[in-house]
Amino acid sequence: MAGPLVGVSVLDFTRALAGPYATMLLADLGAGVIKVEEPGRGDFTRENGPHVRGVSSYFLSINRGKRSITLNLEHPEARELALRLSEGVDILVENFRPGVMERMGLGYAAVRPRNPRVIYASVSGFGQTGPYASRPAYDMIAQGMGGPVSITGEPGRPPVRVGFSIGDIGASLFAVVAILAALHEREMSGEGQWVDVAMLDSQVALCENAFARYFATGEVPGPIGTRHPVITPFQIFPTRDGYVVLVVPRQDKWVALCEALGRQDLLADERFRDNSARTRHHADLEPILAEVMRTRTTEDWLSFLGQRGILCSPVNTIDKVAADPQVLARDMIRQVSHPKLGSFKVVGSPMKFFRTQHTIEQAAPQVGEHTEQILKERLGMSDAEMARLRREGVV
Amino acid sequence: MAGPLVGVSVLDFTRALAGPYATMLLADLGAGVIKVEEPGRGDFTRENGPHVRGVSSYFLSINRGKRSITLNLEHPEARELALRLSEGVDILVENFRPGVMERMGLGYAAVRPRNPRVIYASVSGFGQTGPYASRPAYDMIAQGMGGPVSITGEPGRPPVRVGFSIGDIGASLFAVVAILAALHEREMSGEGQWVDVAMLDSQVALCENAFARYFATGEVPGPIGTRHPVITPFQIFPTRDGYVVLVVPRQDKWVALCEALGRQDLLADERFRDNSARTRHHADLEPILAEVMRTRTTEDWLSFLGQRGILCSPVNTIDKVAADPQVLARDMIRQVSHPKLGSFKVVGSPMKFFRTQHTIEQAAPQVGEHTEQILKERLGMSDAEMARLRREGVV
Numbered sequence: 001m002a003g004p005l006v007g008v009s010v011l012d013f014t015r016a017l018a019g020p021y022a023t024m025l026l027a028d029l030g031a032g033v034i035k036v037e038e039p040g041r042g043d044f045t046r047e048n049g050p051h052v053r054g055v056s057s058y059f060l061s062i063n064r065g066k067r068s069i070t071l072n073l074e075h076p077e078a079r080e081l082a083l084r085l086s087e088g089v090d091i092l093v094e095n096f097r098p099g100v101m102e103r104m105g106l107g108y109a110a111v112r113p114r115n116p117r118v119i120y121a122s123v124s125g126f127g128q129t130g131p132y133a134s135r136p137a138y139d140m141i142a143q144g145m146g147g148p149v150s151i152t153g154e155p156g157r158p159p160v161r162v163g164f165s166i167g168d169i170g171a172s173l174f175a176v177v178a179i180l181a182a183l184h185e186r187e188m189s190g191e192g193q194w195v196d197v198a199m200l201d202s203q204v205a206l207c208e209n210a211f212a213r214y215f216a217t218g219e220v221p222g223p224i225g226t227r228h229p230v231i232t233p234f235q236i237f238p239t240r241d242g243y244v245v246l247v248v249p250r251q252d253k254w255v256a257l258c259e260a261l262g263r264q265d266l267l268a269d270e271r272f273r274d275n276s277a278r279t280r281h282h283a284d285l286e287p288i289l290a291e292v293m294r295t296r297t298t299e300d301w302l303s304f305l306g307q308r309g310i311l312c313s314p315v316n317t318i319d320k321v322a323a324d325p326q327v328l329a330r331d332m333i334r335q336v337s338h339p340k341l342g343s344f345k346v347v348g349s350p351m352k353f354f355r356t357q358h359t360i361e362q363a364a365p366q367v368g369e370h371t372e373q374i375l376k377e378r379l380g381m382s383d384a385e386m387a388r389l390r391r392e393g394v395v
Numbered sequence: 396m397a398g399p400l401v402g403v404s405v406l407d408f409t410r411a412l413a414g415p416y417a418t419m420l421l422a423d424l425g426a427g428v429i430k431v432e433e434p435g436r437g438d439f440t441r442e443n444g445p446h447v448r449g450v451s452s453y454f455l456s457i458n459r460g461k462r463s464i465t466l467n468l469e470h471p472e473a474r475e476l477a478l479r480l481s482e483g484v485d486i487l488v489e490n491f492r493p494g495v496m497e498r499m500g501l502g503y504a505a506v507r508p509r510n511p512r513v514i515y516a517s518v519s520g521f522g523q524t525g526p527y528a529s530r531p532a533y534d535m536i537a538q539g540m541g542g543p544v545s546i547t548g549e550p551g552r553p554p555v556r557v558g559f560s561i562g563d564i565g566a567s568l569f570a571v572v573a574i575l576a577a578l579h580e581r582e583m584s585g586e587g588q589w590v591d592v593a594m595l596d597s598q599v600a601l602c603e604n605a606f607a608r609y610f611a612t613g614e615v616p617g618p619i620g621t622r623h624p625v626i627t628p629f630q631i632f633p634t635r636d637g638y639v640v641l642v643v644p645r646q647d648k649w650v651a652l653c654e655a656l657g658r659q660d661l662l663a664d665e666r667f668r669d670n671s672a673r674t675r676h677h678a679d680l681e682p683i684l685a686e687v688m689r690t691r692t693t694e695d696w697l698s699f700l701g702q703r704g705i706l707c708s709p710v711n712t713i714d715k716v717a718a719d720p721q722v723l724a725r726d727m728i729r730q731v732s733h734p735k736l737g738s739f740k741v742v743g744s745p746m747k748f749f750r751t752q753h754t755i756e757q758a759a760p761q762v763g764e765h766t767e768q769i770l771k772e773r774l775g776m777s778d779a780e781m782a783r784l785r786r787e788g789v790v
């Protein structure tokens with residue numbers, strides 16, 4: 001079945017993570033993504049390990065379903081080919097530093113006259129405007145400057161990183177939302193536009209609750225381990241053999257928990273009367289619950305508490321997640337085929353459609369795998385012209 | 396200026412976080428969002444602290460720009476009003492447990508005959524299908540079961556939570572992408588559809604790189620502090636008075652770093668020859684760099700390394716982020732006005748449009764603030780009918 005974006009074409013100048021994750025989502029939804037790569041080396045993340053028979057698992061994970069064309073953007077003719085390709089697409093995405101596309105003659109001002117309907121999306125570290133606009137950024141810089149690191153980790157311990165690259169991927173997600181909103185608007189106005197999404201801004205948007213608390217109280221939020229800032233208990237406890245997530249979102253569940261643990265005495269304790277009292281006195285409550293939770297295994301607790309209507313879950317490592325019956329039933333682990341590697345696994349798409357579900361089947365391309373196909377199909381190149389472009393180092 | 400989704404209407408049955416954050420993004424983009432709330436209490440997160448003069452900062456942060464209508468969905472007439480409202484909207488969003496909307500007669504099967512063009516989006520813990528479909532989930536459960544917790548934190552220490560609610564917000568973002576993709580497809584097909592996004596699936600999609608590494612090597616990724624799994628050094632170091640993020644994404648930057656630190660000897664060290672060697676020997680490299688980094692203050696390092704073209708940044712706490720010149724220049728801290736609180740701050744939208752930028756100006760509504768306005772405007776209710784609905788406890 002075709003995905004909801006079938007027929008939508010994307011010219012993709014991105015490399016690294018923030019851009020490619022965004023165009024991966026578009027490809028997952030059925031859009032045709034043409035990834036422009038440097039001849040030879042290609043996207044530099046092709047060098048990121050671990051490699052499987054010489055192929056980067058890092059690259060494979062976020063470039064599935066795209067076609068690759070090589071263009072040597074140092075060469076004026078390659079730039080002209082890029083402009084000609086941009087004439088026929090709905091969306092153009094780039095994640096260079098502000099100014100780089102302009103210097104190559106591929107900025108919005110150059111593309112727009114050729115294709116006024118194009119949605120031109122720039123994903124960058126700090127955005128197209130403001131005093132830091134020209135600075136480069138990487139995931140850790142966005143995470144560190146934007147707030148996430150300052151609220152992640154154990155109190156009193158050094159800061160830690162969010163374990164996946166939310167500094168990049170946060171921007172990817174907001175960029176795709178912005179692109180699709182602009183695509184909708186184009187149906188009305190007939191006009192494309194320039195969309196500007198920054199990694200730093202995206203971190204601020206993700207941390208909205210920490211900012212809301214700070215604006216409300218003036219207190220600066222810090223790391224709080226596994227606790228929730230305003231709901232208690234809503235955290236991880238060690239068990240006899242591991243960990244369990246215990247979530248008490250409402251008062252009736254608190255009553256049920258105390259009864260299940262045989263600690264009805266806590267119900268009469270003023271410090272734990274309601275959620276806000278429990279949050280205030282979390283330092284008193286935690287050791288009490290921790291002592292009880294250490295007495296059984298995780299599996300024991302999941303079954304014992306689960307039967308009593310108390311929300312709890314395991315803390316799964318990646319291997320456990322990849323084998324989880326729900327994750328498998330939801331088609332979140334996909335087999336794709338690659339000319340060199342045969343069949344291998346990537347994660348699926350969390351966007352499920354009852355009428356237009358798209359299936360992820362195609363692996364990430366090899367560098368320039370589709371150069372000839374794309375230039376023939378979209379610009380009507382002849383074999384002789386192709387040969388000349390190769391000879392002259394344009395593609 | 397109007398946002399790109401101006402004219403798009405959304406009927407919003409969501410509460411808590413995953414749903415409301417999604418409909419907030421739609422409202423930020425200019426869509427008209429009608430939030431359906433329980434009479435009296437409203438969305439239960441209105442009880443989440445900290446409160447500002449009785450108003451929940453938690454609720455305010457994620458419900459700005461929406462209108463609120465109360466409907467007592469226990470009452471058959473309220474359900475009929477909800478169905479009538481659904482006839483006139485482009486998008487319906489709900490985040491009840493699978494089956495709840497159906498039991499209220501408001502499932503997709505009930506809404507579709509009334510409005511075949513509706514994009515009906517269900518955001519849930521585990522999705523509409525699979526063995527766990529009927530289980531409830533909260534942020535920590537999704538974070539714990541989906542992988543993020545297992546790769547966040549210090550090696551050898553207990554797991555920690557991602558400091559913001561990525562278990563919820565991850566699903567919000569994928570849901571909005573899916574909704575807008577379906578909206579685009581509707582322009583072509585004329586038909587709406589049911590969209591299904593799960594918190595658990597979304598965590599898996601966010602952790603793609605951890606899964607890619609696991610599939611490539613069979614090794615189960617664990618928490619690694621502030622390190623990057625495949626780039627070294629790309630992490631946080633303590634300084635004389637705080638922390639600094641140091642990012643060395645390429646070999647030329649490694650050379651520059653060693654020269655800047657006066658440690659050219661490291662360039663000759665086989666263990667640190669290239670990025671993959673440095674990643675393999677990170678445990679040897681870390682103490683060497685840590686010792687140097689402890690000798691200056693953070694500000695010193697930012698200026699010293701910055702001048703030498705080495706990427707580094709501070710680790711900002713939330714107060715520092717809220718006062719950062721770039722964050723302010725990007726309009727990421729907005730003043731909105733509220734009838735009870737006057738002017739107060741919320742974070743802005745990271746989605747910037749050069750032609751159709753929407754401005755966040757309106758605060759979150761009070762419970763049922765727009766009930767009368769919405770019912771008169773959309774269903775042509777008279778004053779007498781309004782009075783009867785109130786008297787009979789329908790709204």
